[in-house]
Amino acid sequence: MSQGLINGDYCDQDVYILTVVVDNGKGSKVLKICKQTGIGGGTVCLGEGTVGRSMLTWLDIPTVRREIVIMAATGTQAKAAEAALSETLKLNKPNHGILFKIALHELFGSRNCSQSEKVEGEDVMNGNTHQAVFVIVDRGNAEAVIEAAEQAGARGATIINARGAGMHETSKLFAMVVEPEKEIVLMIIDKPRTDSITTAIRSSIGLDQPGRGIMFVVDVAETIGLY
Structure with a gap:
C-alpha cells in the first residue's frame, strides 16, 4: 500500500483524482460538499456537454454548459465524497452529472495528500469496466x-x-x-x-x-x- 501525506501526517491509503462533471454553476457546490468530507479543494474547468447534442441542434437550443471539478483525495475521502455527492446532487439519476475516479501513482504539491510510491496495495483496477x-x-x-x-x-x-x-x-x-x-x-x-x-x-x-x-x-x- 502506498503512503499518502495528509496535513503533515503519513497515512496508508491509495490516492485518487476525483472528477465530477455537473451543470454550469454547480462546481462551487461540489467543492463545498467535498470540503466537508475532508478534501482540501480542487480545480473547476468550464466545458460543454454533448450527450443528446443532435436533439439540441434540431431544437435550436444552445450547447449545454458544464463545469468539471478535479480534486485529489485519499480512498477514504473519495468514498465519503462519492456518497455525499450522490445523495445531494442525485448523481444516480440520469442527467444529474457524472463522477469518476482514477488511481494515481504519484502526486506532489497537494495540501491534501502527497504520494511518491507506486500503488501496490489493493488492486483498485481489477474488475474496472x-x-x-x-x-x-x-x-x-x-x-x-x-x-x-x-x-x-x-x-x-x-x-x-x-x-x-x-x-x-x-x-x-x-x-x-x-x-x-x-x-x-x-x-x-x-x-x-x-x-x-x-x-x-x-x-x-x-x-x-x-x-x-x-x-x-x-x-x-x-x-x-x-x-
Missing part, C-alpha cells in the same frame, strides 16, 4: 472527434477549452507568440469499446500525423451517473 479517453486537438476539431467516436459506439463527451504550448502549438501575431486555443474531449467508455473508438478517432482526424493532436487512455476505478 470503464476507461477515460482524453483527446487534445485544435479548437474546432472536437466535433470531428466526437462524431467519429459516436459512430464507433461512444455515448457522448465533455469538451474542455484549453491552450496549447507544444513544439507544434505556437505561432506569431504582430511579433507576439500566440498559444493556439485547444479543445480537450473527455469520454468515459465501456472498456470493450475502447479500441474501436480510439481507432476511429485516429483514422478520422489523422492523429498519427505530427501536430494533429494527442490522445491518451486511462483506467477508471469507479463511475457514478454515466447513463
